[in-house]
Amino acid sequence: MGGLVMTDPASEEVASNDLFGPTPRERVQRIWSSCWIDYPAASQALKRLEWLYDHPRVHRPPCCLIVGESNHGKTTIARKFKRMHEQTFVDGGTSSKMPVVYAQSPPMADIPGLYSNILRAVGAPTASTASALRKQDQVLNLLTRLGTRVLIIDELHTILDGKKDQKGLFLNVLRHLTNELEISLVGIGTKGVLRVFQTNQEFGNRFTPFTLPRWQVGPEYAKFLANICRHGGLQDVAFIKNKTLVRRIHTLSEGLTGETWEVMCTALERMDETGRMAIDGDTLDEIDWTVPTDRRRQT
Incomplete structure (x- = not known):
């Protein structure tokens, strides 16, 4: 999204108004x-994401595009939502659940790079020499075991730098992930990515845009x-x-x-x-x- 804006907060609420520290x-x-x-547009976006989270599993789950200009709070909202659904450990700490997975989109609509970023987001090591198919299998298996309900892909506008056929293949991979896992996918990017999705009727219908106004x-x-x-x-x-x-x-x-x-x-x-x-x-x-x-x- 460009610019770090209130990301990874140490505290969830506005702190007291005493100056902190003497130096x-x-x-x-x-x-x-x-x-x-909190502010109204952010609250509405979080409400939309929560609706996706609570949606029952179906073969064609609803998805969403959070669209806004650079440095306009998109990533902050996504990370806030992820913190609302943190990873939990079960079975005495021997296994875990990660209901929301947040990963970055790689440059140039790079499909193996997408799989690597998702695997990194869930803390799974992967060999640099692993094939795209091998990484795909890892992603599908791990997200199933983790009980993931929502997959967030940030900086999705980076696919705009890819060639037309690369962008088409990348979108097909996103569709494949959401269909196979039966989970909602949330894409985050600038307005350019919205045009890419709307050029394909199926993606335009599937990924409902949520635009953050100025x-x-x-x-x-x-x-x-x-x-x-x-x-x-x-x-x-x-x-x-x-x-x-x-x-x-x-x-x-x-x-x-x-x-x-x-x-x-x-x-x-x-x-x-x-x-x-x-x-x-x-x-x-x-x-x-x-x-x-x-x-x-x-x-």
Whole structure:
């Protein structure tokens, strides 16, 4: 998805708003430490994933594509869902269940690479010389034994770099996995991957898209900003009542979840450096920030 945005949180909820630690280093670590902050679009996405998780096993299980722009919270939602259904150990620890498996899509629609990534995600060693068929058998056997109900493949837009026939074969492998295992598959990627799936009627019908919209300036966005600040240790969040300031943060982040997180953490760090007690226009003036669109033009 690009950009690490609130991934792998150590805590599931927004922490207390006391500054953590007496030293600048500890305060910076507190500001940038990962956490889960709920918001409406994320709640809706998690509800959709939970519906897939609870769906009875059928030969053609429903699947989903979570689609959004780069650095917009897609991976964070997927990892949050995985943590909601963690691996458990049974039979005195001699075996385990992994109801949700999360893996990355390899570059260039590489089918053996996909199998290797899934095997790595479940902690299964595989020889680099193993054939694609051998790896496929391992994946099918292991996910069956682990009782997997949902398979998540992130960064699915990497298949766009593959040739047309490679992309077609890769999609067929995804279909084969979900049909053979009778589990739901969730693909995560940017909007380009949606076009690939919709060019095939069967895949377009099977993989229902869930699009994460950009934030709009309003009460929910202001609440999101406040919660980021509270996590970072800022007690005074009165700035969210300043519509001009909130709009400016929205402009800097272009309404993207991950960009908003990074703008706010950068501003909190600058505020701490200057000894200010609140975020204001001067703080935003002083941060080193380039809006995402300009950043992409420079690359």
